[in-house]
Amino acid sequence: MKLPPFQMLLEEHGPDVHRYLAARVGPIDAEDCWQETMLSALRAYPKLRHQSNLRGWLLRIAERKALDAHRAAKRLPVPVEHVPEQPAAAAERPDPALWRAVRRLPGKQRAAVTLRFAADLDYAAIGRVIECSEAAARQNVRAGLASVRREWVR
Amino acid sequence: MNTAEFARRAAAEGLIDVAYAGVDSPFGHLTAAVTDAGIVRLAFEGEELDGVLQELADRVSPRVLEVPAKLDGVRRELDEYFEGRRHAFQTPVDFQLSHGFHLKAREACYAIPFGKVLTYAELAAIAGSPRAVRAAGQAMARNPVPIVVPCHRVLRTGGGLGGYGGGLHVKRWLLDLESGEPSAQRLF
Structure with missing residues (x-):
């Protein structure tokens, strides 16, 4: 069982995972989620039994951390005195309002749209991350985009 | 990130x-x-x-x-x-990439002090197999921790340099450094 040195995952996929999380939870929470994702991955890494799709494996962990972050945010809305200056994450730059609309989508659609357009995954890979079929992944992206478009026009 | x-x-x-x-x-x-x-x-x-x-x-x-x-x-x-200011390393060596006779030969090599040299034959003998001269040479050639495990201090019988993973000019430089030869600075 040959696994590449973890440093290689960090360098090859770390930026993708960060982009995905920035689009998924916003630029402020993305860094925390990224740290949690990579620490979880490093903990589990020596026991990993496959190495065919390490990027998908990392994105799957990232998706779980994003869900955790959403749940935590619902439980604990933290009022802040000063809004931190938002570092412009790559995926946010084209249009922050658009990504805010994406983040208002229901769970699976939100994950599917983000994986499609921020992490550039194909539908089969999206299905593996959010645990559904390729067809269901495609449907989630389509439905998600339709909602975003409606909100956009409004 | x-x-x-x-x-x-x-x-x-x-x-x-x-x-x-x-x-x-x-x-x-x-x-x-x-x-x-x-x-x-x-x-x-x-x-x-x-x-x-x-x-x-x-x-x-x-x-x-x-x-x-x-x-x-x-x-x-x-x-x-x-810089010639240190003759022994405090950081311990993790020998887990070495096994069998190679481990014995590298441990024996690790004990050669700064400025001293052995032949491959002497190293083989100290490592417990006087006839394993060639294997002692291989153990040095594939030493995972050169410099700290000082394989540059092992020479051919008769004084020939033998080989070195980092290149013979590096072996020469290290030996000169340890003998106090000014040529140690000559490389640059």
Whole structure:
């Protein structure tokens, strides 16, 4: 069982995972989620039994951390005195309002749209991350985009 | 994407099995790797880094991360050694990449003090197999931690240099450094 040195995952996929999380939870929470994702991955890494799709494996962990972050945010809305200056994450730059609309989508659609357009995954890979079929992944992206478009026009 | 913070948290949790970083030397860029047990690998500039790291992932642990801070002690000791101010290394050696007779030969080599030399035949004898001269040569040629395990202090019977993984000019430089020859500075 040959696994590449973890440093290689960090360098090859770390930026993708960060982009995905920035689009998924916003630029402020993305860094925390990224740290949690990579620490979880490093903990589990020596026991990993496959190495065919390490990027998908990392994105799957990232998706779980994003869900955790959403749940935590619902439980604990933290009022802040000063809004931190938002570092412009790559995926946010084209249009922050658009990504805010994406983040208002229901769970699976939100994950599917983000994986499609921020992490550039194909539908089969999206299905593996959010645990559904390729067809269901495609449907989630389509439905998600339709909602975003409606909100956009409004 | 704060990788320094990630490395700090991973280290605090004990999740880094192998930490590596670059170390400058008078003969080019070295790569040093440590485990909790000590220095496990020192690679010369000519060795392909990807191969060195993959071997560590396969044979030690895939939790291999570049963490320069974890190599501070090794880097300082090597600097002092190259400047002629240090004759012995405090950082322990992790011999886990060595087995069988190669392990015995490298442990025997590790005991050769600064400035002294042995022949491959003498090393084989000290390692317990006087006839295994060729194997002693191989153990030195494939020494995972050159300089710290001083395979440059092992020569051919009659005084010939023998071989050296980092190139014979490096072996010559190290021997000159240890004999107090001014030619140690000549390389640059």
